[in-house]
Structure formats: structure tokens, C-alpha cells
Amino acid sequence: MPRTLKLSKQVFIHGLVITIALVAIQLLLDVCQNAFLLYMPPIGFAIFLVTMFAIQPIILGVLNIIVLHRLYNCEGWQIGFWLNGFFLLIFFSTINLLIQTSAGVPFSLGVGIVEVFLLAYPFGYLGKFSNRGCKSRNPQQTPTT
């Protein structure tokens, strides 16, 4: 039985989990990107795309739904794993692109760490919003301390 937390804490923890996952996967992919690209081109590039836009979203989507279930005592899900993860990924990569374009700062470990804290709340809400409507096991329950 999950502990009931304040909504703000629930959102922050939710966001933290999602952003850490996003940053970690992004850093991992950046590190091994050229290894992918050098492998039997363009097969390596195709595998990289599959990893980036198929596998990664599924991981994120599953993670988001698990967190929703654990934190908010939900059951089921409103949209599929992949779409949920893809939405979170595309939102995150769009933010990185905006930062890189307008501030000239490409994604890196430092940027990722800052993003984990800055984007925790927004991504907490986003994670909740993106799969809204997952049914609570006990609709009467309200978050308390």
C-alpha cells in the first residue's frame, strides 16, 4: 500500500523520476551515438532511431504509468505506453532544442543535472497530465500528510 503524500511532493517525486530517466537515457544515447552511427551504415543509424524513438518511449511510458500507480494509487492507463513515453520524450527534446538554439548550449551532463531539478515539477504535472484519467483504486481518497 503506497504512502499517501502531499500532492506537491507527489508531483515533485513523479517529475524527478521522469526527468532523471530522460536525462540518463539521453546521456547514454549521446555517449554511444557515434558507435551506433559507425556500425554498418545506415543500419546502425536505423537501430539508433529505433532505440531513440521506439524503445526509449516505451521505457518512459511504462515508468510513468508505474509511478502514477504507485504515487496516486491508480489503476489502468488512459493512453498507451509508447504514446505516453513519446510525448514525454518529445517534450523534453523540444526543451533541449529550444535551449540549444536560443542560448547556444547543447545538451550535456551539466545541462542534464540542472534540468533534473528545474524540470522536476513541470514534468511531474506533465507525466500526470499525459496519462490523465487513470482510474484511482479509491476515488474517495484524498491526499493527506
Next chain:
Amino acid sequence: MQVKLGMSSLKCYRFAYSRFTRNIATLLFIAIVLFVFVSPSAAAPDPPSIEWRKTLVGLQANSVIQTSDGGYAIAGAALSSGEATLVKTDSSGNVQWQKALGDAVSLAQTSDYGYVLFCENGDVVKTDAEGNVLSSFSLGVSGGARQGIITSDGTYIVVGNSIREGGETYAWLRKVDAQGNIFWDMNFTGGFRVSAIVNTVDRGCALAGNWKNNFWLARLDSNGNQQWSQNYAYGDPLDPHFVYSMAKTKDGGFILAGTGRWQSSNGMIPWLIKINSQGYEQFNLPYGQYPDDSFSAIVQTADAGYLVAKPGTASIMRADSSGSELWQMPLDTSAIISPSGYPASCFIPTKDGGYMIAGSTLANAFMIKISPEADVQTPVVTISSPKSKTYETSNIPLTFTVNGQATWLGYTLDGQQAGAITGNTTLTGLTVGAHNLTVSARDSTGLVGTSETILFTVGARFPSEIVFGGVAIAIAASVSFLLYLKRRSLYDYKNRGLKSFMKKQNLVEITQNRMVWTLIIISLCFILVFVQFFFPYVYYSSSSTRSNAPFEVGVTYVYERDNVDQIYNEVNHIKDLGFKVIRVNLVCDSNNPSDYLNTISDVFFSATRQLGMKVALIINNHNTPEDINYHLSKWGKDLAYIQILNEPDVASSWDMGALFTDDEAGSKFEEIYAIVEQHQLSAQLYTNFSPAFIVRTNLPIQFSENLNFVGFDVFMDSLLTLSPNMIQFLQKITNKDVVIAEFGMSTNNDATQSDYIIKGLNLFRNMGLKGCWLVYWNSADNDYGIRGRSTEQKVGEWIAQNA
């Protein structure tokens, strides 16, 4: 009393009325007399005067040009052997030098201030600025050349007539470069005769002459494709008609001058035909009042009227823009520009607004300088919109100013007269493609002023209304469908009313539906993907995001296509425009040090050394190690950048050096890199990649380890839009700076090319790239070149303001 007073008043009134009436009648009479007898002569411009005349002994003048120094050059045939056929005079007609070259029918001045003589026998002779022969070649025709011109890309087009076996006359046309290599040639068989040729604004040309007994005009594009060909028949089919001369008109059309037989005339009479840019006749005027005469040469005047040479009376005649005669001026000479010679280029406007006529008598040639028309003050029309660029709308405001009171305004769009307008208006329903526009204004004296021709393009616009409208309809339909499925619950809302339905909690309840929410998230994903695709381009294109990093604009110059004497001037011109880098091919012959290729490379590098220009050398995939070694030994120290291989990611064809596999590309790169390294040069190394690197990403990753920066080629509008994403990706995988090594678009539309290049320069500068090099300065076999086109000047202006 009242009556008396009334009568008295009436008499006074009668008296006053009769005097008043007489005065008014007198004034009216004077006004009418003035209007009838004075007004026309005031409206018509006065004839100009002859400023000077000169005689050139022993020459039959066939062509005259005003030279870059304001003087004149006359070319023609020697009336006796050994006489000069090319004469250069100063601006007052004093002979500066003369040369006995071949009998020329036409003459032109080249960009290096030399001259090109087009000879009757098909020879083309190139001289320097002093008339010394530099080179000559034959067109391989059996004589009959009529006229030659130089196009804006520096090539020559020569036209003439020959006779086939069987006696049939045909017209021919050859486009050649300065070395005589033929780009394309055409024959017009079946009774065509060509008399004159002019350049057109799209780098094509127009030919005028005759088809059988009819006038004939044809329009060709820069590749020799016939755009249209029209013949103009008048009167009886057996009545002959001949074109002697042609001029381009300010509205983009053509005016033909010649002669023809008219049923009511006793013999040949002069004839004018005005043709629009699409080949449709606007008017034709037989001048039956001048029997046994012709119009042998024609120029258009500043007010869109015409000046024609009338050899029968040795005079010139002035006509307004509709062909109505205004005045005639005798030239007091025994003959003038005989139609039996080569009259097409014997009558030219001069830089001071006057005119120059060159003609011949039996024993010598003469030059007559005619002053500008003093009374002609044509309205000056300036168009401020549209500009020479690409628009993404089919409705463009037409905004212009006229320096004075205009009694009539009109415009011509794509050669079609669009009728009268009252002022600024909007051009609506413009089709996608290139358009040309002129605006004309007529003042109260009947003089017509015409604006410069504006070339603009309407580009295909992204159908955002359809896309967004379609998405909105799809969402509305989906939601309606879902609501229909939930009609039972809706029934409750219906009972409770629409206001209740629109409440937040009820709307939230609808979004609990799994399909509705999926639709919302998919829509958001689409929006974010669009942002990722287009935000970088939109952001960097904005002038407010300007980077202050140094930005080098360069250009690729194929100097091996130019003559030795052209190269220095071209390099100097490139420098004057503000380019910092010249990118060139590796051109040399290691087996023969005295080979011409080595000579021109020497000339080129000497010029860049003197003028302080940076050089980027392209080592192409097919260059041999011997040539690379020879070139780097000889000119390596003059290089700022060396490009190893050209687009290895797409070089999978034999003509591009055939790097089919990654192993081939890699080993070729290693081989060239090793040769370059041996020379220990200070030049920075780079390789340029096309957008196809996306599927061969291993090449930039592997090569960049040995490179100082990587190049990227952009040659399409869609690629320009996506280029920020691609450049960022290339930077990411290579960890190197990116320079745009080839940037340009293959188009013969100057406005589109200029627009594209300026957009790209702004984008790449704002991205903080180190440079952008354009392709090509000169390109004779495709439409990438910018030399001699308006793009050249626009890029120069951009560099002056931005780089």
C-alpha cells in the same frame, strides 16, 4: 420708376453683356488658335541637333558600340585590302587607334575591356583593349553571319543565314564560349532568314528576321530551348516583308523595324511592329506616306518612343510609343545605314541620352553623334512594390510613384497590358512562377515614362489553412463521434442544458474518454515535432538573433573556363564585391609544366596573392596523386583551405570519382590526406558533405578526426529550412565547426536566386557559422552562376552591410 430703372438696368446689362461676350469670344478664339497651332508643337519634343560627324575612309561601317571609356568602336568591312576594320575613337569621334582584322558584321566589348569581332565568314576574333588579337576561332559555318552578342554569362551567341543544297535559305544560331566550344546550336529550316538578335533579361535571346514573306520573331531561353516563335503576315502572301533591325522595349517586349509591300502602296514602304514579351502583336504600322523607303535601324527612346533610321531620305524619324510620327531630321549625308549591309547594330543610344549612328557611303563610313532631345522630360516611374524577390502570396500590392502629374497610368504584367489604373493597387490572382512588371505613366503632353522592369516570383505557399482547417475538422468530427457514442450521458446534459454541458467539470469528464485523450496527446506530439523541425530555422532567420562572430562569404570560381586575360579582373571584381574566399578546383597538368592549365593557375594564384584573397582548393575524388603533389608544391603556400574529396557521401557514380563503398571513400581520403600532410602546409583541411550524410554518418565521423572543420552543401529551399537541424547534427557527431561549402540554387530566375542566397546568408550568419561559400561565380553549363546577374550585386550589398 421701377420700370425705367429696370429698363435702364437692362440696357446697362445688355451693354455689359455684349462687351463681356465679345471679350470671352475673343479669348476663346485665341485659346483655340493656341491649342490648335501651338499646343501640338509644344507637346511634341523638338528634334535634337547633330553634335558632330566624322568620316572614316575605306571602311564600310557595320556595327558601332559605345565603349566603357565613353568613346566609340566601329567595326565593319574594309572597302579595299589593308584598310582597318576595327576603329576606336574617343567620345568626340577622334580616332585613337585602328586595326585591320577580318571583315566584321558585329562588335561587342568584353568585361576585360577588350573587343569581340563577329566576322561574316563565321570567325570570332577576341582582342585586348588596344585591339591586339588575343585569340580567334571559327564557328565552322560557310559564311553568312549576321550579328553576334555577348550574354551575361560571358558566352557568345552568333546568328546568320546559309543556303542548303537545293537553294533553301535557313537561319542558324551558335552559342559558344570564349574558346569556341559550342554549348548548343540551332538551325531554323524551311525558309527562315535572321537579321537581328538581342539579349533578353532571362539570359536568353530573341531573333528577328523573316519566314518566307512574313516578319518573324523567336524567343529562346538560356539553354537554347525555343519559348515561342511567331510570324506576322500582312497583306497578300506574295507581298514581301523584311525585318532589318530590332530593339528591346522597356515593357519587356520588342519593336521590329523593316519594310514591306502593301497593297495600296507602289513598292516597299517602312514598317514598324510592336510585339509584347509573349510574342503577341501590339501594333503594326505601315508608313505608306514614305514609298520606296524602309526603316533600317531602330532604338527606343527614354519616353518609350522610337527613333528609326530612314535610308531613303537619309534622315531619322521620331515616333511616340504608339508609332505616331513626331518629327524627322535630315542627316545631310548621301547615304545612311543601308539595309543591304548589316544595319542591326548601327544605331545606338549613348550614355548622355543622345544617339550614335554609323553608316556608309560608297567610299567611306561616317559617324554622326546626335544630341539628347532637350524637350523630353518623360515622367519617371519608380516601383516600390513588388520588389525583385520571391513572394509567398498570390496578392501583391503594386506601389509606385511618378515624379509629376500623370494623366494616365497603366501597367504591363508578363508582357500583357493590364489596362489603366488610377494609382496604387493590388496585383491579385498571380500564378506561381516568375513574373515581370512595368508601370507606365503618360503626362499631359503625351509623353510616356516607363519604370524599370521588375522581375519577381510567386512561390508555392504552404497551404496552412488547409492543414489547420483539416486538423480542426478532424478533431471536431472525432469529438462529435465520441459525443454521439456517449449520447446517453449527453441526454442528461441536454436535459440540463448547454450551459451545464460547457462547465469545466463536464468537459473534463469528456476528456476522461480514452480515445479523446489519445487524440489530444497525438495532436500535442505533432505540434512539438513541428516546433522541432521549424523553430531553429525561424529563430535563426530572425534578424534580432544576429551573431557577432566573424563570417566569411566566399564563392566558387571556375577560372579554367575563363581566358588568361579575364582572370585578374574577375578576381578583382570578386574582391570588390566583398568576398573573402575563392574556392577553386585543382587545375594543373603535372606532366607538362608549360601546359595552358598551369599557366592559368599561375595567373589565378598571382592575382589572389596580389589582391590578398583567401583560396580554398578542392581536391576532387578523381584528381591523381601526381597532380595533387604538383599543385601543392607549386601553389600550396597560397592556400588557406584544402578540401579533401568532394561530397564523398554521394560520390557513388563514375563521373564523380566513384566512391561506391565506405572502404573506397575511406582509403581515398587517407591517400589524399597523406599527400597533403607531406607538404606541411598551414592550410586548414575540410571535407564537404551533402545532406545525404544522414545515411552515411560514418564518413563525417571518421574523416573529421583529421579535419579542422567540416563543410556542408545546401542547394534547395527545403534543405535551407531544415539546414539548422542538419548542421547541429553534423556539429554534434563530428564535434567540429561547420562551414557552408557550397550554397546556391540552380535557377535562371535571378529574383529567386537572390532571395534564396540572401535568406541563407542571414540564416548562417545568425547561426554563428564561420562562413558560407556560394556556388558558382561563373557557370556556363547550369544555372548556379551569379556573375553578371543581379544576384552578384545583391550579395555584394549584403556583404557590405552584414559581413
